[in-house]
Amino acid sequence: MITLTHYLVLSALLFGLGLYAVLSRRNAVAMLMGIELMLNAANINLVAFNKYAAPGAMQGQIFALIVITLAACEAAVGLALILAAYRRFETTYVDDLSLMKW
Amino acid sequence: MTGEAIAFYVLAAITLASGIVVVTSPNLVHSAVALIPALLGVTGVYILLDAEFLAGIQVLIYAGGITVLILFVIMLTEGGTGLRVRQRNEQGPIAAAVSAAVAALFIALAGRTPWAHGAGTLPSYTPGAIGQSFLGPNLLLFEGTSVVLLVTLVGAIMIARKEDGA
Numbered sequence A: 001m002i003t004l005t006h007y008l009v010l011s012a013l014l015f016g017l018g019l020y021a022v023l024s025r026r027n028a029v030a031m032l033m034g035i036e037l038m039l040n041a042a043n044i045n046l047v048a049f050n051k052y053a054a055p056g057a058m059q060g061q062i063f064a065l066i067v068i069t070l071a072a073c074e075a076a077v078g079l080a081l082i083l084a085a086y087r088r089f090e091t092t093y094v095d096d097l098s099l100m101k102w
Numbered sequence B: 001m002t003g004e005a006i007a008f009y010v011l012a013a014i015t016l017a018s019g020i021v022v023v024t025s026p027n028l029v030h031s032a033v034a035l036i037p038a039l040l041g042v043t044g045v046y047i048l049l050d051a052e053f054l055a056g057i058q059v060l061i062y063a064g065g066i067t068v069l070i071l072f073v074i075m076l077t078e079g080g081t082g083l084r085v086r087q088r089n090e091q092g093p094i095a096a097a098v099s100a101a102v103a104a105l106f107i108a109l110a111g112r113t114p115w116a117h118g119a120g121t122l123p124s125y126t127p128g129a130i131g132q133s134f135l136g137p138n139l140l141l142f143e144g145t146s147v148v149l150l151v152t153l154v155g156a157i158m159i160a161r162k163e164d165g166a
Helices: A005-024 A030-052 A057-087 B001-022 B030-046 B052-076 B092-112 B127-135 B139-160
Strands: none
Touching: A005 A030, A005 B001, A005 B030, A005 B092, A030 A057, A030 B001, A030 B030, A030 B052, A030 B139, A057 B052, A057 B127, B030 B052, B030 B139, B052 B127, B127 B139
């Protein structure tokens, strides 16, 4: 029998993986991939609560859809920023991108 | 063990195993490609949770769109696969400890909290219910998201555009 707790544990582990990528990776693209994993963990939580805690309402799935949309926005703008930074500084490694102004 | 349990454990194993590859692989292209099975595993979890419409959107946007975008940027920047460059900073052990602590905290909280069981049942046809909800009680949310999408489109083009002489 799969309960709500199973999904919450899966989501917590996925979130931990994403957090580790964001904290330990040097490449900005790899950090973005970690953020995607964390957003997916949050989405699993939203949909699981929708099914187990409030099955009559659709709010969990609605919020998950909004999160997916905003994740697409975040990926587009984030990757555009990485490209712009790469054009100016010729690196995508965040510990080399230490200047606020060139 | 029921079919649901088997499906859940298989999907969780796929998701977490590919997630570990995403996080640890020294080759950036391997990371980006491993993101696809991780996201498809999450898609399977959505189907287990009776969110079929969300599963379709996940495949379209995440597995189809975002991973391709990430692969494009990896190819466009000079590092390429990044095999010749050190991929992690000096904070690896601290990062691992913090992530493990956060995950353990979440798991402990999820296990200890007595979750309420709400009344009602999921609608049998979720896409219809989602559409009704988006054009009914959640109309403002819907319109706000469309504005954010438009601003993102313009902003991404503005930021990524080649500047003359700069």
